[in-house]
Amino acid sequence: MKKIDYSIVVPVYRSKESLKILTQKVDELFNTKLQGKSFELIFVNDSPFDDATCKALEELHTQYKFVKTIEFTQNFGQQSAVLCGIANSLGEYVITMDDDMQHDPFDIPTLIQEDSHDIVIAKFKSKKHNAFKRITSSIKGYFDHIILGKPKHIKLTSFRLFNRVIADNMLKIGTSYPFIPALLFSVSKDIVNVEVPHYAREEGKSNYTLGKMIQLFTNLLINNSSLLLKWIGYLGLFLAFVSLVYAGVIVYRRVFFDIALQGWSSIMVAILFFGGMIMFTLGVIGEYLVRIIHTSENRPHYFVRKIRGGENE
Incomplete structure (x- = not known):
């Protein structure tokens, strides 16, 4: 099986324009700052019922050879989408990021600078979220520390980089309700933060409703602790x-x-x-x-x- 340097995994839910911008930026990044590095961009479509998203991904796959698209049969959630992308990746390093352009591909080299560590997680200087989401994130961060053993100085986000060893071992953990940070901490505690900007959403609004936040918190609380x-x-x-x-x-x-x-x-x-x-x-x-x-x-x-x-x- 052919190995490449970097696999960028992006879970997709009801997105269109932001996917095009993200792909263009990734293409530009690997033709400039990361020229000579092999890579793949994996979009995992968690909204197969949305025609606009499916069409946008089809166009990107046709236009760019480095784009791989995976379509679910139905909505399974962001955590499962990320896990699917990891399972289908070939990179020596896996990078995960969101589809709404709040994570800028041009910040990927900042994560790569610390790739001597097992796991590198982006920490945002200031979050472009509303007050409610910031409060709920703080509460969840407290429980991440208690349940997962996360050091207090480490901030968790979905913009992260980890090596192939971590990725392969994450896939060995059997759980019906995957939670990516829990899987990462189960495999390694060699984790560092790097500071990057957080940007406003390119389109739409957050798909993390109160119900989904409660479900995610429930998975953290029940599946990963007693x-x-x-x-x-x-x-x-x-x-x-x-x-x-x-x-x-x-x-x-x-x-x-x-x-x-x-x-x-x-x-x-x-x-x-x-x-x-x-x-x-x-x-x-x-x-x-x-x-x-x-x-x-x-x-x-x-x-x-x-x-x-x-x-x-």
């Missing part, structure tokens, strides 16, 4: 202790002061509270069990309809 189960266990111990103390108070007041506990309201509140906690706990355990079943089934992360470019021509 933290939620531990929290429920601690809460159970705390409530048991409170209940024991409260029972002691009731017995004490009854024996020494002949004061009986009155009021159905407090009893109903207690029943509803503990009943709700039991149902919540069962729901969390059920979610863990469902994910264990999916993993044991060895269910694929995605299904590919067709691949154009490279050795598939």
